[in-house]
Amino acid sequence: MKDFFIRLKDVPSKGLDVLVNDQSVWTGPILEFKLPYKISVPCESRLNIQVEGDCCILKGYIRGALTIPCDRCLEDAYVSIDSFFKIIEEPKKQDSLDISFILEKDGELYLDLAGLLWEQMVLNIPTKVLCSEDCKGLCPACGANLNKGRCGCRKSAGDPRLEIFRKIKIY
Numbered sequence: 547m548k549d550f551f552i553r554l555k556d557v558p559s560k561g562l563d564v565l566v567n568d569q570s571v572w573t574g575p576i577l578e579f580k581l582p583y584k585i586s587v588p589c590e591s592r593l594n595i596q597v598e599g600d601c602c603i604l605k606g607y608i609r610g611a612l613t614i615p616c617d618r619c620l621e622d623a624y625v626s627i628d629s630f631f632k633i634i635e636e637p638k639k640q641d642s643l644d645i646s647f648i649l650e651k652d653g654e655l656y657l658d659l660a661g662l663l664w665e666q667m668v669l670n671i672p673t674k675v676l677c678s679e680d681c682k683g684l685c686p687a688c689g690a691n692l693n694k695g696r697c698g699c700r701k702s703a704g705d706p707r708l709e710i711f712r713k714i715k716i717y
């Protein structure tokens with residue numbers, strides 16, 4: 547992972563072309579944060595890095611695919627990652643809460659490329675991951691996966707707020 551810290555000073559004025567296909571860039575944080583993600587198609591990013599002053603201009607793409615448990619049924623859902631990005635990364639300003647992938651160490655500025663490429667992956671994961679648009683999810687009563695058929699539970703017990711009226715006997 548340490549290889550992915552690029553000293554800004556080392557980036558030539560015409561820019562630097564980088565190909566990143568070391569899966570540890572992505573599997574590292576997945577393990578570290580104990581995320582239920584699996585890489586199903588190896589990820590790669592090809593990008594160009596330009597340095598302007600203490601900023602980096604990054605242009606490139608990230609591609610690959612993950613399997614992530616479906617939000618409704620918990621089965622594997624396939625999440626394809628395929629996006630272009632153009633980012634202007636600036637060093638963190640004092641008192642700012644923004645995250646920056648440009649870090650200062652011993653008076654030198656470095657770009658944390660692995661951190662930035664992890665963020666690019668995360669940005670491409672939908673907030674609600676579904677195995678399919680019409681996933682039926684799990685039965686709230688027995689937990690059966692309703693995509694695999696009906697579970698035998700009674701369809702609905704009705705609105706519990708109306709329960710009181712069902713208990714009233716009408717003579």
Ligand SMILES: [Zn+2]
Nearest residue numbers: 616619677681
């Ligand atoms: Zn599902």
Ligand SMILES: [Zn+2]
Nearest residue numbers: 685688697699
């Ligand atoms: Zn059920």
